[in-house]
Structure formats: structure tokens, C-alpha cells
Amino acid sequence: MDSEFKKQFLDLQNKVNNLEKGTKDQMSMVVFSGDLDKLLAALIMATGATAMDTEVKLFFTFWATAALRDKNKKVKGKNLISKLFGAMLPKGSTKVKLSQMNMMGMGTSMMKKLMKKNNVASLEDMFKMAGELGVQINICEMSMELMGLKKEEMIDYPNLNICGVATFLVDAEESKVQLFI
Amino acid sequence: MTTEELQAINVDKSVDARGTACPGPLLAAKKAIGEITSGQIMEVLSADEGTKKDIPKWATKKGHEYLGTVEDSGYYKIYMKKG
Numbered sequence: 001m002d003s004e005f006k007k008q009f010l011d012l013q014n015k016v017n018n019l020e021k022g023t024k025d026q027m028s029m030v031v032f033s034g035d036l037d038k039l040l041a042a043l044i045m046a047t048g049a050t051a052m053d054t055e056v057k058l059f060f061t062f063w064a065t066a067a068l069r070d071k072n073k074k075v076k077g078k079n080l081i082s083k084l085f086g087a088m089l090p091k092g093s094t095k096v097k098l099s100q101m102n103m104m105g106m107g108t109s110m111m112k113k114l115m116k117k118n119n120v121a122s123l124e125d126m127f128k129m130a131g132e133l134g135v136q137i138n139i140c141e142m143s144m145e146l147m148g149l150k151k152e153e154m155i156d157y158p159n160l161n162i163c164g165v166a167t168f169l170v171d172a173e174e175s176k177v178q179l180f181i
Numbered sequence: 182m183t184t185e186e187l188q189a190i191n192v193d194k195s196v197d198a199r200g201t202a203c204p205g206p207l208l209a210a211k212k213a214i215g216e217i218t219s220g221q222i223m224e225v226l227s228a229d230e231g232t233k234k235d236i237p238k239w240a241t242k243k244g245h246e247y248l249g250t251v252e253d254s255g256y257y258k259i260y261m262k263k264g
Contacts, residue, residue, distance in 0.1 A: 048204035051211035052242060119202045133208070 026055040028168065028175040034063030034090065035099035036108060036123060042181045043126040049177075050133040057175070058130075059168040061140035065147055067093045067123070068139060070155045082148025089147060092155070093123040131158045138163045138171075182249045187260050190248075193221035199228045199256055206232040207239060214245065219263050222248070228256040236261070 018024075027049050031042045046056045060068060066089040078086060090096045101107035115122065121129065130137075136159045144150070144162065151162060161167075172178045196213045198206035206227040217223055225236055236259045237247040244264035251258045 044204055048207055051204065051207045051239060119200055119205070121201070121205070129208070 022174065023176045024055065024174050025053065026057065026171070026175040027177040027179070028057050028172040029059065029178070030168065030180045031058050031060045031064040032062050033099065033181055034066050034096055036096045036111070037098050037100075038181050039064065039067055039093070039096060040120075040123055040126065042179075043123065043130055045179070046135045047126065047130050047133055050135060054177075056130075056135045057138060057171045058135060059138045059140065059171070061143045062147075063089075065139055065143045065149055066090050067096050068137070068154050068157070068160075069149065070153060071095070073153045075150045075153045078148055078150070085148040089149075093127055096123065127155065127157070134159065136161070138167055140164070140168075182260075184249075184251050187249050187251050187258075190222055190224075190260060192224045192260070193217050194223040195226065196223065197226045198232070199226055202229055203231050203235070205229075207235055210236055210239065214243075214261075214263055217263050222260060222262050225259045225261075226256055227259065233257050233259065 027046070029042055029046065031039065033039065042058065046058055049056050069089075069092045071092040071094065097105065098108045098111055112122070114120075137157055138161045139154070141162050141164055154160065194213055194217045196206075196209050198209040201209065206225060206229055210223070210225045213225075214223060225232070227233070227236075233250055237250075240247045240261045246262040246264060248260035248262060250260070
């Protein structure tokens, strides 16, 4: 009984300490890179954190936003530069490349084969899993505008918001863990 | 617990996560532990070397009791008691 009481006391003390620091059991991540390997690392950490009951908020900005495009969706009404950008940027998570040893796509396709062989989930599956686990994805509105991407061409994701830097800053301030990838 | 003791345990829940790599076993364990009650025993089967270290860390953090790991041919059996 004594040790049970002690455990509860320590638990409570822990919670009070956290309240004083103003942080929640939450992780905020800036996902900046549009590279396959870095995105995969970000999503593994994000989904892993949900197993710890940690709330996860991903802030997608710059090159990472293109990984959220849906390859089957088409949008109209883009200007010439946006169209050009759209054609040059990867169309979704299946089209992103490795940050190193891409070798005209050979390295990337080799890596994908290796991932399959080692039972590592594909980036596409990781996004699906993250959605099911309640990982929140916030997309930087300004990045989307710069890249000429529209809301209508993004993947169907259960917890997807378009927002600005303030959303990230508030989330990050409340988080115990902040990462930049 | 010794290997013999662990092998003699009657588990209440067995999770086979041998077909997945990180973070698959962890997510499978998290899902399955919600399906048993406090005091019940769960085993996680994983062929992933990292899981051997990961699951005890996770279990301790979540207030479950890590009982031990048994190595079988090419995979691990990781035992824990729900807290």
C-alpha cells in the first residue's frame, strides 16, 4: 500500500511539474525536407510517438508540402509559373527521391526494394497509418502559395489543416519535444 | 525472470509483429495492450532486433511491468504485465 501511495505521489508531482512548465505530452515537428529518407524518418518518429500516447503535430513547409499532393487529383486555374512548378515538383509521396545516392532514380528504386524486403512500410502507407493514429498535419499556407499548390490537390487526410507560422509556434511552445527535419 | 520461468507463463495475449519493422511492433503492442486488463500478461513476437530494446522502454514508460525476453529461432518473445 505504501509503495502504491508513493507511486501515486510521484505521478502527481510529475504532473504538477509539467503544468508549471506549461508543456503537454506533445511533439511538434517542422517537416521541411521533401526527401524520401527524411520524410520517412519524420513519419516513423511521429507514429512511434503515438504509441507513447504523445500527441503529434507535424508542420509541413517548403519542399515537404509536395509530398502531400495526391497523384490522382488535378486542379485547374493555375498560372504559368504555378503550372511549371507543379510539373517540376514531385506529385506526392510515391514520387519523392532520396536525399543522397539518388543516381537518377536508381538509388531510390533500390531503396524502395530494400524497404519492402525488410518489411519497412512505404511512405504512402506511413501517411495512412499516421492518419489513423491521429497525427495532425498542418501545412504552411505560404509555402503552398509559393509552390503554386492548391488545397484541392492535397491528399485526403483525416486531420489536415492549412495554417501559418503562429500555429506552429503555439504548438511548439506547448510541446515537450520539438524537431526540425 | 529466467528463460524457463518466462516460457512457462500462460500469456493472455500474444501479438505477432514479425512481419513489420520499426515502428510496427511498437504500434502493434500499443494496440493490443488496450485489449487486456491490468495484471494480465502479453507477449510480443518480433524479428526486429531494435524491438528488443524498444518494447521494454515503452512498457516502463507506460507503467507496465517488463518481465523479460526469450530468444527463439530468428525472433524474440518479449513479455510484459499490464500495469
